[in-house]
Amino acid sequence: MEIMVFFSLLLLVCSVSTNPTEADNEIVDQQISNQQPCQQDIHAVLREMAVSLAVQKLCSEVKLIKLLFTLLDHSTKLKELDGHETELDRQTTEIDQLKQQLQDKQVAFSTSLLDRGTLDIGPFNTDTTLIFKQVFTNIGNAYNPHTGIFTAPVRGVYHFECHAYGYADIMTRVELFKNGERIFIILELQPSHIWTSSNGASLLLEAGDHVFLRLSANARVRDSQGHHTTFSGHLLFTM
Structure with a gap:
C-alpha cells in the first residue's frame, strides 16, 4: 500500500516538472528577445568595420595613384630638363666651333x-x-x-x-x-x-x-x- 502511494506521488511530480508553465514560457521568450538585438548589433559592427576597411583601402589606393602621377610628372620634367641641357650643350658646341672658325680666319x-x-x-x-x-x-x-x-x-x-x-x-x-x-x-x-x-x-x-x-x-x-x-x-x- 505504501509503495503504491509513493509511485503515485512520483508520477505527479514528474508531470508537474515536464509540463512548462506560462511563466516558464515567458522567461524563454524574454531570453530569445534579448539575444536577437545582440546578434543584430554584432552584424552592424561588422558591416561598419568592413565599410571602414574598404574606405581606408580606397584612400590608400588614391594616395598611391597621386604619388604615381607625381613621380610621372617629375620624370617628365626631368626628361624635359635633360632635353634642354642637351640642346644647350649642342648650342654651346656650335658657338665654340663658330668662335674657332672665326679665330682660324683671323x-x-x-x-x-x-x-x-x-x-x-x-x-x-x-x-x-x-x-x-x-x-x-x-x-x-x-x-x-x-x-x-x-x-x-x-x-x-x-x-x-x-x-x-x-x-x-x-x-x-x-x-x-x-x-x-x-x-x-x-x-x-x-x-x-x-x-x-x-x-x-x-x-x-x-x-x-x-x-x-x-x-x-x-x-x-x-x-x-x-x-x-x-x-x-x-x-x-x-x-
Missing part, C-alpha cells in the same frame, strides 16, 4: 729679324732657316718665333712678303719655302754700298703647311734697330 703676322741692336746673320757653310725674333703682330699665333716657321691653321690663300738688308761685297740671298718647295729668291750683290731687296707671293696652303725663310750658304743678311729685314704674311681668304 691670321696675320709681322716680324723683324732682330729684337734689338745691329747684327749680321751669316755667312754660314750651309743653308740656315732664319728666325725672326721681333714679333710686331701674331694674330692667330700661326708664326712660331722660336723656329721661324709659319704654320697654316686653315686651308686658304695667304700672302707673304720679305725684305732683306745687305751691304758691301757679300751677297744677300734669302729664299722663301713652302714645306720643301722653294717659292722665290731675294738676291742682291754689289761691290759696295748698302741695299734692301724684297719679294712676295700669294700661296694656296693646306692646313698644316709650313712657310719659312732660309738664308743660303755663304750669304749674309743684316738687321738693325731700324728693322730693315722683315718677314710678314696674312690670310686673304679660306677655301
